[in-house]
Ligand code: FES
């Protein structure tokens with residue numbers, strides 16, 4: 001398979017899940033493992049460009065396919081706009097759900113650059129934020145939609161809650 005653009009060849013047990021292959025074999029611990037029931041979505045990666053829960057895919061099933069993890073979002077030291085959005089809008093609390101949320105958000109924006117709030121909520125509906133920060137997660141994805149080049153322009157105009165979040169970050 002290729003993982004984040006690099007060819008990877010390994011002998012694996014047939015039962016090994018992709019999430020464990022990424023984390024334990026390749027050391028790509030940005031992909032999280034949060035449940036045993038395929039419910040939480042912290043493990044979302046892309047398989048041939050499609051977001052999938054990597055705990056529902058055997059590593060062997062990715063043979064010959066292209067896998068992208070959250071580590072692939074930043075390029076040459078520049079954050080993807082979806083990553084910037086989570087920073088700007090305080091889209092994380094403990095951060096455990098964040099990699100999966102960002103991978104789903106990025107995939108959504110690649111298909112629908114200007115999704116409605118309902119569309120964003122539907123896109124992330126298969127994922128759980130145990131800190132329950134859904135409002136700021138949605139706002140983070142909206143920020144990325146508004147800043148496709150990730151230009152860092154001030155996005156707080158007209159978004160008082162986002163401005164509040166920035167102040168909180170500054171204070172802390
Ligand atoms: S680890 Fe919970 S859905 Fe994959």
Ligand code: FES
Nearest residue numbers: 093097129130131
């Ligand atoms: S930020 Fe803690 S689980 Fe989502």
